[in-house]
Amino acid sequence: MPTLTMPAITLDDCLLRDAQDPLRGLREQFSLPAGVIYLDGNSLGPLPKATAARVGAVVAQEWGQGLIRSWNDAGWFDMPQRLGDRIAALVGADPGELVATDSTSINLHKVLGAALDIAAQDAPGRQRVLSERSNFPTDLYIAQALCRQRGFTLQLVEDDALPGSLSNDVAVLMLTHVNYRTGAMHDMAALSRLAHAAGALTVWDLAHSAGAVPVALKADGADFAVGCGYKYLNGGPGAPAFVWVAPQHANRVEQPLAGWWGHAAPFAFTPDYLPAGGVTRYLCGTQPILSMAALECGLDTFDAAQALGGMDALRTKSLALSDLFIALVEQRCAGHGLGLATPRAHARRGSQVGLTRAGEGAASGAFAIVQALIARGVIGDFRAGDGDRHADILRFGLTPLTLGFADIWNAVEQLRQVLNSGEWRRPEFGQTSPVT
Amino acid sequence: MPTLTMPAITLDDCLLRDAQDPLRGLREQFSLPAGVIYLDGNSLGPLPKATAARVGAVVAQEWGQGLIRSWNDAGWFDMPQRLGDRIAALVGADPGELVATDSTSINLHKVLGAALDIAAQDAPGRQRVLSERSNFPTDLYIAQALCRQRGFTLQLVEDDALPGSLSNDVAVLMLTHVNYRTGAMHDMAALSRLAHAAGALTVWDLAHSAGAVPVALKADGADFAVGCGYKYLNGGPGAPAFVWVAPQHANRVEQPLAGWWGHAAPFAFTPDYLPAGGVTRYLCGTQPILSMAALECGLDTFDAAQALGGMDALRTKSLALSDLFIALVEQRCAGHGLGLATPRAHARRGSQVGLTRAGEGAASGAFAIVQALIARGVIGDFRAGDGDRHADILRFGLTPLTLGFADIWNAVEQLRQVLNSGEWRRPEFGQTSPVT
Numbered sequence: 001m002p003t004l005t006m007p008a009i010t011l012d013d014c015l016l017r018d019a020q021d022p023l024r025g026l027r028e029q030f031s032l033p034a035g036v037i038y039l040d041g042n043s044l045g046p047l048p049k050a051t052a053a054r055v056g057a058v059v060a061q062e063w064g065q066g067l068i069r070s071w072n073d074a075g076w077f078d079m080p081q082r083l084g085d086r087i088a089a090l091v092g093a094d095p096g097e098l099v100a101t102d103s104t105s106i107n108l109h110k111v112l113g114a115a116l117d118i119a120a121q122d123a124p125g126r127q128r129v130l131s132e133r134s135n136f137p138t139d140l141y142i143a144q145a146l147c148r149q150r151g152f153t154l155q156l157v158e159d160d161a162l163p164g165s166l167s168n169d170v171a172v173l174m175l176t177h178v179n180y181r182t183g184a185m186h187d188m189a190a191l192s193r194l195a196h197a198a199g200a201l202t203v204w205d206l207a208h209s210a211g212a213v214p215v216a217l218k219a220d221g222a223d224f225a226v227g228c229g230y231k232y233l234n235g236g237p238g239a240p241a242f243v244w245v246a247p248q249h250a251n252r253v254e255q256p257l258a259g260w261w262g263h264a265a266p267f268a269f270t271p272d273y274l275p276a277g278g279v280t281r282y283l284c285g286t287q288p289i290l291s292m293a294a295l296e297c298g299l300d301t302f303d304a305a306q307a308l309g310g311m312d313a314l315r316t317k318s319l320a321l322s323d324l325f326i327a328l329v330e331q332r333c334a335g336h337g338l339g340l341a342t343p344r345a346h347a348r349r350g351s352q353v354g355l356t357r358a359g360e361g362a363a364s365g366a367f368a369i370v371q372a373l374i375a376r377g378v379i380g381d382f383r384a385g386d387g388d389r390h391a392d393i394l395r396f397g398l399t400p401l402t403l404g405f406a407d408i409w410n411a412v413e414q415l416r417q418v419l420n421s422g423e424w425r426r427p428e429f430g431q432t433s434p435v436t
Numbered sequence: 437m438p439t440l441t442m443p444a445i446t447l448d449d450c451l452l453r454d455a456q457d458p459l460r461g462l463r464e465q466f467s468l469p470a471g472v473i474y475l476d477g478n479s480l481g482p483l484p485k486a487t488a489a490r491v492g493a494v495v496a497q498e499w500g501q502g503l504i505r506s507w508n509d510a511g512w513f514d515m516p517q518r519l520g521d522r523i524a525a526l527v528g529a530d531p532g533e534l535v536a537t538d539s540t541s542i543n544l545h546k547v548l549g550a551a552l553d554i555a556a557q558d559a560p561g562r563q564r565v566l567s568e569r570s571n572f573p574t575d576l577y578i579a580q581a582l583c584r585q586r587g588f589t590l591q592l593v594e595d596d597a598l599p600g601s602l603s604n605d606v607a608v609l610m611l612t613h614v615n616y617r618t619g620a621m622h623d624m625a626a627l628s629r630l631a632h633a634a635g636a637l638t639v640w641d642l643a644h645s646a647g648a649v650p651v652a653l654k655a656d657g658a659d660f661a662v663g664c665g666y667k668y669l670n671g672g673p674g675a676p677a678f679v680w681v682a683p684q685h686a687n688r689v690e691q692p693l694a695g696w697w698g699h700a701a702p703f704a705f706t707p708d709y710l711p712a713g714g715v716t717r718y719l720c721g722t723q724p725i726l727s728m729a730a731l732e733c734g735l736d737t738f739d740a741a742q743a744l745g746g747m748d749a750l751r752t753k754s755l756a757l758s759d760l761f762i763a764l765v766e767q768r769c770a771g772h773g774l775g776l777a778t779p780r781a782h783a784r785r786g787s788q789v790g791l792t793r794a795g796e797g798a799a800s801g802a803f804a805i806v807q808a809l810i811a812r813g814v815i816g817d818f819r820a821g822d823g824d825r826h827a828d829i830l831r832f833g834l835t836p837l838t839l840g841f842a843d844i845w846n847a848v849e850q851l852r853q854v855l856n857s858g859e860w861r862r863p864e865f866g867q868t869s870p871v872t
């Protein structure tokens with residue numbers, strides 16, 4: 001990408017910005033390894049310092065001493081709702097509308113199934129679910145299976161073709177708000193308006209949005225949403241996900257995974273299913289309490305941010321970090337074939353930056369460059385392209401809870417050295433995708 | 437129930453049996469509160485001593501220091517299969533056939549959905565799923581929803597009517613192996629034979645079987661099974677459940693919750709779903725690793741038992757404990773209206789004892805008696821009846837990993853005192869069902 005005509009940014013500039021950053025103290029809530037600049041909080045958020053003691057207490061006291069009594073005495077039973085209320089505050093929903101539970105994929109099956117049932121009542125005969133070709137694959141897999149089961153067709157288009165594809169045959173528009181590879185962010189309000197004008201419902205995946213960017217589910221007119229607990233919410237590996245349903249839909253249909261935790265009276269043990277009112281019916285089975293407790297500690301890390309301006313303040317810093325990252329790459333890594341996959345417009349950008357690299361023959365080098373960076377302690381990740389419109393991506397998550405401006409300077413400096421030295425071409429950095 | 441003509445059992449008899457019990461040392465693997473006799477391991481297994489340190493290391497080292505790298509470096513990615521292989525050994529399955537994942541309810545949806553798809557191919561036109569009216573309710577809820585979605589009918593009968601109901605319209609026989617209230621155990625081999633002779637597939641819920649009684653899924657001809665990680669497997673509150681598929685079925689159909697962890701190449705991020713071979717396709721989304729690590733510690737507690745005769749030795753002791761419990765109740769609690777809901781025949785009994793109590797007007801007193809016992813440190817639980825054929829139950833789980841014979845004597849002595857004193861009639865013990 002071309003170097004823009006702006007003054008060269010120095011490390012001192014970045015240190016000054018850190019000194020002036022009102023959010024700089026928030027990183028003290030986290031335990032991060034020495035010598036690491038962690039730019040992968042969009043894949044697995046870092047460990048809050050409070051989590052170890054809290055999970056330890058759940059294990060030793062609540063489980064070990066309280067045993068079965070802790071379902072009531074320690075409040076285990078209400079955790080999906082209690083944590084859900086706190087996540088709701090981060091995504092523009094109200095208390096009682098959101099529950100923490102299961103995985104994002106499972107929750108997507110629930111809400112897409114419910115949305116198709118509601119569409120069948122309100123707009124019978126519609127046959128299509130519309131989504132984006134570059135949506136996160138598991139979302140597409142879940143939709144493929146459900147469409148096949150229900151006799152619907154899943155139509156995948158590029159993002160710019162979404163508005164034109166909202167015909168009167170579309171039952172549901174299903175999108176991920178922030179793209180997992182490029183960090184491109186959809187205009188939730190505009191697309192929801194277009195979808196509703198076309199008579200379709202909207203399902204939003206907030207995996208890369210919740211805790212990363214301000215989300216206004218209700219104000220923007222969303223119908224259903226799911227999201228992830230282990231990325232920007234810092235809930236720990238495989239933390240429970242969440243599911244939100246707009247109040248006007250919550251009591252209309254039974255979701256397809258109707259289990260006892262979604263029953264109106266789960267401990268009456270009646271043989272017939274009677275759905276609970278509201279989003280509680282979107283629960284199914286028993287939840288993993290140790291992982292749920294860790295998610296609660298992740299949500300705690302947003303409390304201190306709340307006093308400093310909340311998601312709006314985090315968003316301001318996030319954009320400043322990604323602007324800085326982009327400018328530094330352009331200034332200091334020119335001539336190495338890097339390109340920017342992330343939109344420059346703030347309104348279209350999430351909290352991560354995706355870079356491409358022009359291929360040399362078949363190989364972009366993107367995977368090996370990421371591996372070489374990790375060896376230097378700068379942890380980003382690689383996401384494979386499709387060899388067509390979507391290129392291989394070097395992905396850098398920029399969470400303002402833990403990162404400062406000098407971190408960005410140092411990370412790009414390491415990238416510069418990796419590229420200048422050519423060390424990423426060493427065999428140990430490989431050329432193929434890792435497991436994660 | 438009538439007092440049988442057998443010599444009165446004394447506490448000394450029980451202490452002697454403990455001293456002679458080759459499994460007596462196994463309880464040292466667990467951390468149990470002082471002053472408690474825990475008879476609710478069939479609802480939430482007790483805490484293994486090793487769990488706190490292991491979960492602590494996963495939090496502080498694997499997550500905190502390893503961060504995203506631990507998916508590979510700490511083996512997180514393979515945990516569903518690695519733990520699955522160990523559970524397989526407890527339920528008569530082979531390595532590679534079982535994965536630990538999601539909740540029992542979610543897994544039941546997967547296997548029942550797959551079974552219906554296979555039945556549609558092999559025996560098209562069959563319209564019924566047959567189950568037991570007293571099956572665990574969430575199993576019935578999951579089946580109700582799936583039957584409605586697929587155009588099937590769920591037929592519920594009493595257990596003695598199951599064989600006669602296996603007509604040629606039954607696609608799937610779905611049963612819980614050991615009844616959650618009474619502890620009555622089905623003959624898996626006989627019912628599987630009958631089902632297959634009628635052209636139906638079998639789905640077994642092993643929630644109260646895995647780690648409690650010997651299970652021989654393959655030898656008994658089962659087709660699908662699911663089970664629970666937080667009961668007899670001691671995996672902790674809401675621990676991941678498991679799913680097993682007979683090898684001849686594993687690659688035949690896609691299960692209905694097709695997510696990225698069940699993809700043949702999850703990190704290729706291709707837009708089209710391509711199911712992994714074998715039971716891995718029964719995974720869906722990302723698993724809660726902290727809870728998964730605790731489950732692994734629960735499975736470890738069976739290793740020491742393995743050297744002492746494994747599930748067969750545990751079974752022998754379990755039956756001795758429940759025989760003792762029944763005999764002591766009959767000898768020492770006569771005249772208080774107690775009845776036995778659990779079969780006396782060993783072949784028909786799981787690892788728990790359910791007692792009924794003749795009602796006084798509408799109230800059986802069962803709930804209050806359980807509460808009064810808990811106040812004395814004897815933790816069992818209450819399961820409501822349906823006011824018809826199935827009475828209220830005082831439920832006592834008898835896990836041979838942690839319980840000795842003197843524990844049983846002391847528990848029944850407390851029950852005797854609660855009944856003799858009438859203290860359970862105090863208002864603080866209530867008359868209504870608790871949350872759990």
